Amino acid sequence: MEDQALENKSYIHLPEGVEIALTPVGLVARSYAYMIDFAIRAIIITLLSLFFGLLGAVGEGLALITFFVVSWGYNIYFEARSGQTPGKKRLNIRVVQDNGLPASFSQIVVRNLLRPADMLPFGYFFGLLVMAFNERFKRIGDWAAGTIIVYDEAFLERPILPSGISEVPTLVFTTQEQLAILTYAERSNTLSSERRIELAAILSQVMNCDNNQSEIKLLNYARYFSGHVTNNSAESHDKASV
Numbered sequence: 001m002e003d004q005a006l007e008n009k010s011y012i013h014l015p016e017g018v019e020i021a022l023t024p025v026g027l028v029a030r031s032y033a034y035m036i037d038f039a040i041r042a043i044i045i046t047l048l049s050l051f052f053g054l055l056g057a058v059g060e061g062l063a064l065i066t067f068f069v070v071s072w073g074y075n076i077y078f079e080a081r082s083g084q085t086p087g088k089k090r091l092n093i094r095v096v097q098d099n100g101l102p103a104s105f106s107q108i109v110v111r112n113l114l115r116p117a118d119m120l121p122f123g124y125f126f127g128l129l130v131m132a133f134n135e136r137f138k139r140i141g142d143w144a145a146g147t148i149i150v151y152d153e154a155f156l157e158r159p160i161l162p163s164g165i166s167e168v169p170t171l172v173f174t175t176q177e178q179l180a181i182l183t184y185a186e187r188s189n190t191l192s193s194e195r196r197i198e199l200a201a202i203l204s205q206v207m208n209c210d211n212n213q214s215e216i217k218l219l220n221y222a223r224y225f226s227g228h229v230t231n232n233s234a235e236s237h238d239k240a241s242v
Helices: 027-055 057-082 086-090 105-113 115-119 125-132 140-145 175-186 193-203 211-225 231-241
Strands: 002-004 009-013 019-022 093-097 147-151
Touching: 027 057, 027 086, 027 093, 027 125, 057 086, 057 105, 086 093, 093 105, 105 115, 105 140, 105 147, 115 125, 115 140, 125 140, 140 147, 175 211, 193 211
Parallel strands: none
Antiparallel strands: 002 009, 009 019, 093 147
């Protein structure tokens, strides 16, 4: 797994040769989701306890059973179904395996059974401490179960690139570098010309060109990476093949 700090994404190389990007969820979003789920559990337990309270001694036993079942079964039930409790769904986050696949039932059970360890000595102190000191914000239960909470990101249509020709790169770029070049091109219309040249100048020596030409080359490369093929790019590809 490779991490790209600027985007807070974890890049995972699958055995099939495919690379996927996951965005781990930080402390704030997870805390909000927990508070929503805690409120829902509290409402369910309170309403059922009031009802069972009308049944006398038998009701007290049923109330205790309800407290146990809801406290332990709430997260397991919802996370086993879709990886999302109501609180996580509200925050658009989800529990998955470390490799991005849906978490199994056994993994869900393990991460929730170890929740008391995260609560030590009080108020989730130990769990928050562990999450704060690892880049994927995993608590003890996540480490034991091999799970991670990520943003349930939808596929968004990428912005339109500035018009122009595409050019086959003479250099080899990694997937992350290609994404960085695409992002630069997509945001170029929102940047001043001075800022565009300043950013492109970082690669001017690598591409063996001056600062002004590096901006043009990056835009041409971005069009090629996005699948925009022109006659010029086809000709340059033939030359590169020769």
